[in-house]
Each structure stands twice: as structure tokens, then as C-alpha cells.
Amino acid sequence: MTDTIDTAGGPGHIDSVDRAKTSPDVDQPFRELGLKDDEYQRIREILGRRPTEAELAMYSVMWSEHCSYKSSKVHLKYFGETTTDEMRAKMLAGIGENAGVVDIGDGWAVTFKLESHNHPSYVEPYQGAATGVGGIVRDIMAMGARPVAVADPLRFGPADAPDTKRVLPGIVAGVGGYGNCLGLPNIGGEVVFDESYAGNPLVNAMCVGVMKTEDLHLAHASGKGNKIILFGARTGLDGIGGVSVLASETFDGDESGGGRKKLPSVQVGDPFAEKVLIECCLDLYHSGLIVGIQDLGGAGLSCATSELAAAGDGGMRVDLDQVPLRAAGMNAAEILSSESQERMCAVVDPSKVDEFMKVCQKWDVTANVIGEVTDGENLEIYWQDELVVDVPPRTVAHHGPVYQRPVERPGEQDLIAADNANTLARPSTPDELRETILTMAASPNLCSRAWVTDQYDRYVRGNTVLAQPSDGGVLRIDEETGRGIAIATDCNARYTRLDPYTGAQLALAEAYRNVATTGATPMAVTNCLNFGSPEDPGVMWQFQQAVRGLADACAELGIPVTGGNVSFYNQTGQQAILPTPVVGVLGTIDDVTRRIPTGIGGEEGETLILLGETREEFGGSEWARVAHDHLGGTPPKVDLAREKLLAEILLAGSRDGMISAAHDLSEGGLAQALVETALVGECGARVVLPEGADPFVQLFSESAGRVLVAVPRSEELRFTDMCTARGLPWAKVGVADAGSNSLDIQDVTEIPLPELREAWEGTLPKLFG
Amino acid sequence: MARVVVDVMPKQEILDPQGQAVANALPRLGFDGITEVRQGKRFELEVADDVDDATLANIAETLLANPVIEDFVVRRAEA
Amino acid sequence: MARVVVDVMPKQEILDPQGQAVANALPRLGFDGITEVRQGKRFELEVADDVDDATLANIAETLLANPVIEDFVVRRAEA
Amino acid sequence: MKIGIITFPGTLDDVDAARAVRRAGGEAVALWHADHDLKGVDAVVVPGGFSYGDYLRCGAIAKFAPVMTEVIIAAGKGMPVLGVCNGFQILCESGLLPGVLTRNAGLHYVCRDQWLKVENNSSAWTTRYDAGAELLVPIKHGEGNYVADEAVLDQLEGEGRVLFRYAGENPNGSRRDIAGITDARGRIAGMMPHPEHAIDPLTGPTDDGLGMFLSVLDSLVAA
Ligand SMILES: Nc1ncnc2c1ncn2[C@@H]1O[C@H](COP(=O)(O)OP(=O)(O)O)[C@@H](O)[C@H]1O
Ligand SMILES: [Mg+2]
DSSP states (O other): OOOOOOOOOSTTOOOOHHHHHHOTTOOOOTTTTTOOHHHHHHHHHHHTSOOOHHHHHHHHHHTSHHHHOTTTHHHHHHHHHTOOHHHHTTEEEOBTBSSEEEEEETTEEEEEEEEEOHHHHHHSHHHHHHHHHHHHHHHHHTTTOEEEEEEEEEEESOTTOHHHHHHHHHHHHHHHHHHHHHTOOEEEEEEEEOGGGTTOOEEEEEEEEEEEGGGOOOOOOOSTTOEEEEEESOBOSTTTTHHHHHHSTTSTTTTTGGGOOSOOSOOOOOHHHHHHHHHHHHHHHHTTOOSEEEEOBTBHHHHHHHHHHHHSSSEEEEEGGGSOBSSTTOOHHHHHHOOOSSEEEEEEOGGGHHHHHHHHHHTTOOEEEEEEEESSSSEEEEETTEEEEEEOHHHHHTOOOOOOOOOOOOTHHHHHHHSOGGGSOOOOSHHHHHHHHHHHHHSTTTSOOHHHHTTSOOOGGGOEEEOTTSSSEEEEOOTTTOOEEEEEEEOOHHHHHHOHHHHHHHHHHHHHHHHHHTTOEEEEEEEEEEOSOTTSHHHHHHHHHHHHHHHHHHHHHTOOEEEEEEEOOOEETTEEOOOEEEEEEEEEESOGGGOOOSSSOSSSSEEEEEESOOOOOOTTOHHHHHHHOOOOSOOOOOOHHHHHHHHHHHHHHHHTTOOSEEEEOOTTHHHHHHHHHHHHHTOEEEEOOOTTSOHHHHHHOOOSSOEEEEEEGGGHHHHHHHHHHHTOOEEEEEEEETTTOEEEETTTEEEEHHHHHHHHHHHHHHHHO | OEEEEEEEEEOTTSOOHHHHHHHHHHHHTTOOOEEEEEEEEEEEEEEOTTOOHHHHHHHIIIIIOOTTTEEEEEEEEOO | OEEEEEEEEEOTTSOOHHHHHHHHHHHHTTOOOEEEEEEEEEEEEEEOTTOOHHHHHHHIIIIIOOTTTEEEEEEEEOO | OEEEEEEOTTBOTHHHHHHHHHHTTOEEEEEETTOSSOTTOSEEEEOOBOGGGGOSSTTTTGGGSHHHHHHHHHHHTTOOEEEETHHHHHHHHTTSSSSEEEOOTTSSOEEEEEEEEEOOOOSTTTTTSOTTOEEEEEEEESOOEEEOOHHHHHHHHHTTOEEEEEOSSOSSOOGGGEEEEEOTTSOEEEESSOGGGOSOTTTSSOSTTHHHHHHHHHHHHHO
């Protein structure tokens, strides 16, 4: 570190605004904090002087990639540009708020969002994942909602890699440990293994919240004289600089980087404190004690104060001496940057402060007035009676740098596309096909997730109607009316690698289809865009293509993106992860009793019908990976009009009691869907593949837009007539056979269910204990 | 054979919700005068005599503790 | 002010699956010669000088340990 | 009939327990951990969750809550008490039931649908079941491994105080597959599985758990 000011704290040593004015030439460690030369110059121009140390800390975290979206902003705009008024009609809050909110009818609103906590989860898997869940839950609380469910899309290196053994159990235990203790049912997620995530696992977390529409709270500090109250945990030295580390190129050197004390960059979560905070917040909302509210997450108080002030109509004055601290000797910059968990910041009318404090006392939650809304323009922060921050809040919160990063389609894309997967050597004899079905069912990406999901409470609060292993999670919202919601998250990053535009559309199509497969109507979209370094033009091209693909597809399906998150710099050395735009879809179901289960055998005598068309599509398929470790060619074709029709048929079918089970076809194709629907339903099946067709293609192709449905025999004609009338291709592929206890694929093979079960369920316990 | 004790404690600057929970409970139970509680783990290992200190430190660092959030101390206990 | 350490260990005759898991992991990681591992808890308390030993034993016995399955030792550490 | 449902900070399944009580035809009365009276209830359910975070040992801190003092007194006079999951842990820590629940043998939290065998159908909470019947009920816990010394286990079995055993695979290493026990009078029951999550096949695996709540209401009416 270069020469710097004395930051030792204590009177006379504080780097105040006055001092900054009189010592313009002090050498400041802006580079260590991740700021570029020109970014630092801009801060000086905005302020008309050098920033104080506290201001520098604030700008550096708020202008980091993670908080400012500086590389992604120009692309994310496209989501707004492609959202029509019609799509916006049900949106009560969208991009720009802590989380999107949609109106689901009967006076209910639902808020949901995905976030990443990738790097911290690699460094300290348990706490990284736990605090990832904690962070997204507070985002949802900040909208005025009660959090009601979580989901966790996860990505790891190879299942048998030693580091995966270190990382995966900790992450799963952390997601479970935090979510279980909060009493939030876990109703979905993903577990994907791929070489590219070795050294860079992805921990994305989704939270869903519910409120009455009139309870919607937006983060803003308006009304001169209103008090700013910090409540929840005390502020300590956790995760100082965490945000800049999360998103910056200095990830490796984080522990000692930035000219700071050697402090851990990870945070430790206290789920009990958060559970109490949730109940306390809901109590405060219901008592009408809140004007505005903001969660504290990345960038801590820097973010909360500047965002609240920037969204209000005046200025704000904050006194850091009122912030309850956990550690001795913290200075202003550290208090502002601390990422201590389980804290919230509220704007409260002065006449309601006493009542506010009473509610906090009931819940044993620490609360302190730390400042107030002023009629000035600036955010003024005091520390030991010195003015240490005096900034226009919007320059911190919203006017960060914006980069038009170079975008270039890598030349190798053509080579990859030319490496056609349809020409790979295939199994053909019945024995080979049988072996392939079993090997695929046991492969890490297709095998049962029970080892993971059994560590998550899916029952708590008694409203879970569908969870793992269903395609989507379904939750009852209203016990009187039976109204409910469905969620699903998806992304096949192998497809995105082959073609990021189409891959992102396929991710959306799958999440959409998964929601529809439960009998719900898809309504809105969130995302978590996990990519490599934005400084790599090839990665930026992937990013740009994925955003365009996703936005265009949303427009075609008529459902809006209501929010999301970007995580860049996911790479190990020069090796970026597969481009992974995880897409979450929210749907509604007006009566949860008509949800469609996944397993067959629920009704006496069911016909199995495959909806959609099967083409020869093996590019990016799981079979190509398992059998040949191959990734090349082009991903399956997307047909969004077809997806829409499929969803309508599923809805109509479930409404009229024509469908007794349904399972979407994705990785592993029809074979895997049959294995799963039989094992989940504990019911055998007899399958007849279309005559003359290549059984291998029928069983393992990953053509999109397909769902396997079970139809009670009495409804078969009515159902197929409806499909025919509406132009949806369908094929009868067999019958459920409760007596057989085997999966019998005629002219191919018959496999007893216990043998299938051993293959499907054995893999993760064997790997992870 | 030697008995080795490894004490693993949360770093001073790291939040320790477990210790915190105990500290908060004590006054409610009528025990005053305890100002701080931290909770960590204690491992007792039976170790063959040819296992050297470097190996023990390595075990503590890679398996018993995560140095990102925890400190540890290895001691050979008198038998 | 004194620092007090309370060590809480599972009773010898009680199964200790956590210690067992560590013991099993060691050879897989290439560490040999550790025949047994037991895992317990370590508490560090900052205690006012007027808190006597009987009180500390009481705290350990009623709160920090469950005597049905755990043994404990209370020590005043040198400052 | 009024059944009290205790909420500690960190309790999670109180809403489910209350729903189950209502579904069985009882009146659910909310009790707060800091309460010093039981509001005239006829029985008490201590539901699952993570009281005070359960960081030290499950139930170790909750046993000291003011409301538990009242529960201990009332239980002594014969009021029916049911502890489910964290509630079972709290009853053991309080000394209302013998033994202790330790970390699952597999070291993981386990949430799954579990078959149970009814061993005792004469306690206040189990008269609606047939002895030997099998129930499918969710379990969800990280520390459900029931431990007591051999003499206590022999006594529990000898006096017919084992309410339920795990059928099929033992999910947590519990001694003698014990899933639930009762006190000598058959009034105080503790169990790891969650009957309140099995009251409706829409949201649970079955409605097999409803019998617990129906049983206790029967016993209260009869009394
Ligand atoms: N990939 C994306 N797509 C759409 N909106 C996004 C995306 N990434 C971020 N946003 C939106 O930008 C805003 C800022 O996001 P973020 O900084 O993650 O919120 P927070 O401050 O709560 O962490 C949010 O409204 C979020 O929904
Ligand atoms: Mg936010």
C-alpha cells in the first residue's frame, strides 16, 4: 500500500470532510479498493475535493461490479425495453426495487427474487451458503412481505472431485441450516455438476414472499424529520470489503487486499436472529409503523443509507456513533462497509418511534435511531462529531460508472457448432440401451437429489403442496380459497455454451414448462446471470446474447422479468464457467387441490401420453456428456409458441381433471422422465415406442417442449381430442401398470423398479456419505 | 500413543451466535457477572507416537478448522 | 475479570458420531496413526472476579452440559 | 376444549400445531414463552422449531422459559402435554421425560416421510390408534437420536412407555428405534415425528397424524 492517511481512529485522527478539503494531495488507496484511476477522478470531480476515507469506502463498494452493475447495465436495459404495458399490467414493482412484485389476485401480491453468493460459498461453504439465503430473505422482507419459501439452484465441479467433497456438503448444510431455522420450506432448486464450476461453485438462492397488496413497502426515505432506525444485529467487522471482493478482480488476494487489517471477508450468519427479525418486521408492518424500509446486505450501511436517501425526496443525516457495534475500535469506513448480517434500516415518523421501539423490545431486537431525513440535498454522515461523509446520495447509489465493455463472438463458437453430437457412436442393441438407461439414471446430473433435498425442511408452515422431486414447487397461499403459487428455476448451461441466445431461451422455456407441469399459470420471471469476467469480450458476448435471448423470449411468452441479479468474475484463472443464466419463473394456481403430481399410479388405469415432438437433438445433451464427455453441436430448437400451447393444455387438462400426473422432459429425455415418474409414483409402466422410430432417439433426445402426462383411461379420448383440436402433437406411449413393478419398454428392455431405484438413488449417498 | 487436544474457536472478530445465545441466557437464569461467552469445539485425538507436530497442525488446519473464520490451538496433553 | 474455560465432552460410553466421522475421514485424506477422535465443545467465558467456583459449576451443569451424556471440566485460565 | 400451543422465539411449527388442533375440533390457544400462566388451557403442545436458535443444545435454553415453569407444574397435576421434535427435546431437557436427543447418527438433518409403528395406544395422545398400526408421518430434524442408559430403556419398554418406533430404516440412530415415549401416567408424550404435518394428504404424506389430536380431545372430554 502506498502512503496513506492515519486511520487509527480517535479524535484528531478522523479523516473528516474539513480535513479532506485542506489536504487534497493525500495519496489514497483507491486501486486497492478496486477503483480505476478514472473512477477515482470522477469521485473527486463530483465532490470538488478528494473523498474522505469513509467516502472512498462508500464509493468503492457501491461502484463495484456487484452493486453498480457497471458492466451489465447497458445490456440489462433491454429487459425494460422489451416489456410491454400488457406484460407490466400485473407488476406492482419491478426492476429497480429490492425484488419484483406481482399481483396474483384476491388482494394477494407475491414477491420473488434470485441472488448469488458464489465466491463466499467457495471460501467458507457453510457460512457462505447460509448467509446467501439470509440475504435474499431480507430482500423479500424489505418489500413488506412475509417470506414463505426458498429455492436453491446450485452448481458444482465434477461430482467425484475432492474439492466438490469439501464444498458440496458444506453448502447444502448451510442452505438447510439457515432456511430450516427460519422456518421457510425449501421447495425447489437445482444441483448440477460440471467441470467448469470446479473452483467456482454457484450458490444461487431464491426467496418468495407474500403480502396483501396494500402492505407493499418500497425503500425510500422521504419526509423531513422522519427518523432512520437501524435494527437487528450489532455491527461488527464481518465481511468488510466483502462486496468489492465479491465482484472484483482481487478475489485471490482478498484477505489482505485493500490496505486493511487482515480481516475475514466472509460473514457468519445467525438464522435465529433473522427469524426473530422477520417476525419483528411483520409486526411493525401490521402496526403501520414504517414509512420506508431497506435491508442491509452487500455494502451494508453504505448501500442502505445511500439507496434510501437517493430514493427519497430530501437529504439524510446519519450519526455513526449511534450504531451499536460488536467490535471495539472500528472506524467510520469500517462501520459503513461492514456486512454484518441480520440488520434492517427503517424510516419512521417521529411520532411513531416509541411504538416502534416497543415492538422491537417485544422481540428482543436491538434498535437505534441513527439519523433523520433532512431537507438538504446531501447524505451527511457524522462520526465522533466530525462530518466524515457529505455526498449527493444518487452519485453513490445510482450514478456509478457505466461501461460499454467490448463484445466479441469468439471464433471457436463455429468450431463448437460444427462438432455435431448427432454423429456420436450410439447404443443400438437392447442390451446397450438397457445399460444406457441405467447408467444415465445413476449419473450425477440425473440421479435422485434426495441426499440434498432430505436436508431441507419442505413441510414447515403446512402449505407445501408440491416440492422436490416435482418439476415445480407449489405452495398454498390462502387456506380459505385454495389459491396458490408455483415456482421453478432452471438453466442448462451446456446449451448456453453452445448458443447463449437459444440457451437462455431454453432455460426460460424449461422453467415456464415446469411451472405449467404443476397445473399453474406462469406469470413472471426473475434471473441470476452467472458469467465469467466481463473484461473478456467473449464472455460479454455470451452475456449480451443471453440477455437478448431471455428478454425476447419473455416478450414472446408475455411474462415480464421483474428483477434479478448479475454475478461476474466466475472463473478459475482464465477459465470461465459455462455461461449460466439461471431463470426463475413464478406461476399462480387458483385451487391448489388440482395441482398435478409427478408420479404415476395415482389413478386406477392411466394412459401415458407424450406431448410435443421428438427430433434427433443431442447437442449439449446429458447423453453426450455421460457417454462421450462431449459438448458440441447446437442446442435443441426452441418453439415458444409451442411452449405456450403446451402450458394451456396442461392448465385445461388439470382444471377438468383429465391429467392425473405429469412430468416434464429435459436432461436425459423420455427415458429419464419414465424412470422418475415410475419411481416417484412407485408404479410400473409398459411403454411402446412409436413404430419405425429409432428407439435411442425416442428415449434420449432432449427436444424441448415435451411433457409426459398420465391420463385416466376414462378421460383419454376427451384429452387427446383437445390436443388434436388445438394442434398439439401427442403420442400414446404406454400405460401405467401398478401390478408389474417394472419399467417395461417393449422390444427394448424390462427393468425391475428396485434395480432402477438402486441406480437412481445410490449415487449421491455413495459420493457424499 | 499420545493424547492430543485441538481447540477450535471462532475468530475474535467473527460473529459467534452460539456463544451469544449462552451469554444472553445467563442473566435470564439469574447468573450475573459473565460478560462474554464464546463457543468453539474441542477435539481429543489418540495419536501414534510417530505423528509429528507438522502433521497435527496440517490436520487441524485442513479438517478440524476453517482458518477463514476459526483459530485453532494444538496441544499434546500429558498422559 | 477472569477467563474461564469449560470443556464439555461426550461421555466415554456414549457414541460420538461426529468424532467418528472425523476419525474416518483422516485416513482418506492420507493421515494415518490417529486411532480415536472425540468431539466436544469448548466455552470461553469472561467472568467477573466475584463469581465463585460453585456458581461456575452450576452454570456448567445446568446449562452448558447435559450430564446425562456429557462430562465437563471448568478451569480458570491464567490471564 | 382448549389446547395451548407454545411459541418460543425460534419456534416454527406452532401454526401447524394450531391448525391440527382446530382440524381435530379443538380450540387452539397461543401461549408465549414469557407468559406466566397457561390461560386456562386443558392441554399443551410444545411444537417444533429452533427455540432460541438451539445453538447450545436443543431445548437447553427453552427449558428455563417462564411458560415452561407453568407447564411443569401443570404436567405434574396430570395435564396432557405433547412435545414434538424441538418440543420433545425441551421436555427431555426439562426432566419431564427421561433421556436426551442427540445428533443424528448420519450427521445430517433429515426431512422425509417416515413409517412409524404404534406401540402404545393407551396414552392420552394415542387412543385413536390400533396397537401395531403403521403410520406415515414426516420427520425433520438434525438431532433426533434418542439416547438413554440401558436401565432407562429397559424401564421404558417394561412399562410400555414407548409410544412409537421407527418402522423400516431407523433414520437417526435412536436406541431401540424409539420415535416417541410417554411418562409413567401416559399423559406427557414426546416424539420426533410430526403428526401436525400429517393432517391432510394435500400438504402432508397422509392424515395419519390427526389421531394424536383426536385422542387427547377424547381424553379431555372423558375426564
Ligand atoms: N439480471 C437482471 N435482470 C433484471 N433485473 C436485474 C438483473 N440484475 C439486477 N437487476 C435489478 O437491479 C436492481 C438492483 O439489483 P441488486 O443490486 O441485486 O439489488 P440489491 O441491492 O437488493 O442487491 C434490482 O431491482 C434487480 O432486480
Ligand atoms: Mg436489496
